[in-house]
Amino acid sequence: MPIKIPDHLPAKEILAQENIFVMDESAAYRQDIRPLRIAILNLMPTKETTETQILRLLGNTPLQVDIVLLHPSSHVSKNTSEEHLRSFYSTFDEVKHRRFDGLIITGAPVETMEFEDVNYWEELKQIMDWSVTNVTSTMYICWASQAGLYHHFGIPKVPLEEKCFGVFAHKVNKPNVKLLRGFDELFYAPHSRHTEVRREDIKRVPELEILSESDEAGVYIVGTKDGKQIFVAGHSEYDPLSLKWEYDRDVAKGMDVPIPVNYFPNNDPSKTPPSTWRAHANLLFSNWLNYYVYQETPYDIDQIVDSYSI
Numbered sequence: 490m491p492i493k494i495p496d497h498l499p500a501k502e503i504l505a506q507e508n509i510f511v512m513d514e515s516a517a518y519r520q521d522i523r524p525l526r527i528a529i530l531n532l533m534p535t536k537e538t539t540e541t542q543i544l545r546l547l548g549n550t551p552l553q554v555d556i557v558l559l560h561p562s563s564h565v566s567k568n569t570s571e572e573h574l575r576s577f578y579s580t581f582d583e584v585k586h587r588r589f590d591g592l593i594i595t596g597a598p599v600e601t602m603e604f605e606d607v608n609y610w611e612e613l614k615q616i617m618d619w620s621v622t623n624v625t626s627t628m629y630i631c632w633a634s635q636a637g638l639y640h641h642f643g644i645p646k647v648p649l650e651e652k653c654f655g656v657f658a659h660k661v662n663k664p665n666v667k668l669l670r671g672f673d674e675l676f677y678a679p680h681s682r683h684t685e686v687r688r689e690d691i692k693r694v695p696e697l698e699i700l701s702e703s704d705e706a707g708v709y710i711v712g713t714k715d716g717k718q719i720f721v722a723g724h725s726e727y728d729p730l731s732l733k734w735e736y737d738r739d740v741a742k743g744m745d746v747p748i749p750v751n752y753f754p755n756n757d758p759s760k761t762p763p764s765t766w767r768a769h770a771n772l773l774f775s776n777w778l779n780y781y782v783y784q785e786t787p788y789d790i791d792q793i794v795d796s797y798s799i
């Protein structure tokens with residue numbers, strides 16, 4: 490079964506070449522199965538790249554998935570054209586009366602700022618509050634995971650002495666948790682952060698559990714015990730060359746940036762890095778979609794009385 494995305498989204502062609510079946514909005518669906526409604530709040534400046542990365546992972550499913558792309562209306566985007574946003578994106582105001590089976594909130598390059606200085610912070614807080622009542626399960630990625638843990642549970646983000654940058658080994662803390670079904674005991678995922686959330690701060694909150702962490706990169710996946718909120722500190726969605734692109738960008742700017750750990754062959758930035766986390770990324774997204782979205786969401790999501798008033 491396909492995922493359905495906005496007509497003419499550039500990601501479609503790339504995904505089609507990878508044998509991922511995507512349908513335009515206008516295409517007809519099977520009528521007997523209600524498609525899942527998934528919103529992606531895309532906070533990344535590299536919006537088209539992120540669209541492709543996340544749709545690639547959501548496309549690895551036999552479920553029918555309708556995608557709604559959201560951007561914060563309180564931020565004027567420097568790196569994404571207005572035309573792209575107008576053609577393919579909606580705003581929170583346009584969808585807040587609706588319910589969603591799932592919501593993904595992406596990372597953002599704002600982690601060295603105070604949350605309150607991010608110009609879309611008030612809007613993001615509204616969206617995070619709305620998600621508690623209007624979304625079955627929300628996945629927060631990288632900076633969004635820090636924003637979510639801070640807003641919902643008061644957990645601070647803390648600056649790191651050196652950027653956490655590379656592909657790190659992780660362990661499974663809670664093997665019986667459904668999100669981790671099928672995970673290898675040791676698996677790899679990329680991180681690219683100047684800040685972290687500390688395990689001792691998470692441990693203090695009874696609603697939260699650390700599902701996976703890394704000796705070197707720290708906390709990786711945190712979940713609320715009811716599965717409604719999943720916080721992922723890394724970037725499993727990244728392409729094989731995303732870290733290289735960030736590294737080359739910073740070197741070109743003359744920045745003192747570490748070579749990404751466990752990434753380039755022989756630690757040599759002139760060599761092409763292999764992907765070592767693709768299987769993990771596919772499993773993380775398909776477990777979330779299956780267990781936390783599809784199996785938990787009501788058949789008719791629009792019938793629930795809306796307890797959230799804006």
Ligand SMILES: CC(=O)SCCNC(=O)CCNC(=O)[C@H](O)C(C)(C)COP(=O)(O)OP(=O)(O)OC[C@H]1O[C@@H](n2cnc3c(N)ncnc32)[C@H](O)[C@@H]1OP(=O)(O)O
Pocket residue numbers: 532533534535564565566567568569595596597598599600606607608609630631632633681682683735738
């Ligand atoms: C911790 C994580 O979540 S990691 C995820 C973030 N990673 C990435 O974004 C990697 C890719 N991004 C990049 O390489 C760079 O941001 C670039 C090259 C695209 C742009 O860099 P520059 O133009 O030098 O940065 P600049 O400071 O002007 O702003 C970049 C972005 O920061 C964000 N930003 C900066 N200031 C603010 C602010 N006050 N409030 C909200 N967002 C802000 C915006 O997202 C902005 O891009 P956008 O307007 O297109 O959305």
Ligand SMILES: N[C@@H](CCO)C(=O)O
Pocket residue numbers: 597598599600681682683735
């Ligand atoms: N992943 C980011 C970190 C900045 O928030 C970058 O290096 O662009």
